[in-house]
Amino acid sequence: MRDIYEHSAGEDLIIKTSVRLLVPFIQLFGLYVIVHGHYSPGGGFQGGVILGAAFILLALAYDMKTSQEYMTIRVNALFTNLGAAIFIGVGAVSAIFGGLFLDYAALNKLIPLGPIEWHSFGIFLVEVGVGFTVMSIMVLLYWNLSSSGTLDEGL
Amino acid sequence: MESIVGEIVAKYNYWIYVVLMMIGFYAMIGKRNLVKKLLGMNIFQTSIILFFVSTGVKKGGGIPIVDKYQGLAGTVEAASTVNPLPHVLMLTAIVVGVSVTGVALAVLQRIYREYGTLEEDEILEKIQR
């Protein structure tokens, strides 16, 4: 298993170099898709999946250890919980400040920007939360499926 | 004759969605391999999503991203923009579908670790024994 793996993948200089050059641009594009979702097609799901695909590409071209150097399992779990907590936290805070659950206009009492601007900004916060959760869950699914649960040695 | 041609032009894509759904449904119950069943489930799901998205189409309608100043002035016409509501619902359905696929593939790997095969009849034989 081990030597087939070492000869079959990860040893090609062209693939390694091009992936190393490509990954920052893919991550930048993912962040652009999340942030620019108000004005163009895109949003939390799509940007999160693109951000996750950058790590999956790293794990395919190098090996799983390399991708876990850039995003450890602990950081992955942190991002998963952070995304869900951002989403539910925004809803809960807007409920605490006098509105309904997920009624962003109530956040105007916290920072006065104007209720309609808070609608726009609340959608942005929620999309960031969705993006974090989707990114880390996609990476986690790929790690588990490609190593069949051991998380230490991939395809 | 005229009405039959009009009926065909107006409905032909609904018939093709039904054909796609039949392909997926047959793969789900007729094929013995579990990965084939999963691919059939994905085809089924995509045909349903395709049907929902196609209910929002309007002839000559633009994409659901409007000009901001036109929208603030309130001069956007509903007839010139496609219906955005099915898009929202199906966006959710696609992302839920990929997580369902992930869980199903995890269960398949667990079945393979337990029985050493992915064919339904061989698994049933091993369970009988």
Add this chain to the structure above:
Amino acid sequence: MIWQLDLMILTLVVVCALVTINIKDLLGASVVFGIYSFLMCLLWAEMGAVDVAFTEATVGAGVSTIFFISAILRTTRRSKD
């Protein structure tokens, strides 16, 4: 919404679905399913659903195919039907 393009892509979609469920090799079936997803993405972009098309291009044609291939390489490529 151009009906010639629509009819052509719909025909290709049905052909890809038939090939997906009839091919014996599971890895080949997954790759044809990726093509199916991408054609579906074209169909949605042509119907004006740009967000759904973007999601399908990233999720269906990208990540879902990778999940299928990684799970198949971990188990078996063999299929009896």
Add this chain to the structure above:
Amino acid sequence: MKHLALIATLATGALLLYGTKDFPAWGDPQAPASTYLSPHYIEDAVEETHVPNIVTAVLGDYRGYDTMFETVVIYCAGMAVVSVLSRKREEE
């Protein structure tokens, strides 16, 4: 088994093909799906949220519960995969 599956599939397909008789024509602007709620979204979403992309506005604001529980579903899928598949290296 295969014949039974084929018969069931053909029966379902015939029923659905019969059902398409009552659908509105494809691309009809006066279809029931396009006249009830969506004109409100198209005409008023930008004024109420300042977001030009109507799909994002409906996804994040009008139907926030839908998106929230969808995130919870993805979270649960990740947890389910870990708990179904996880094992230590030495077990093989």
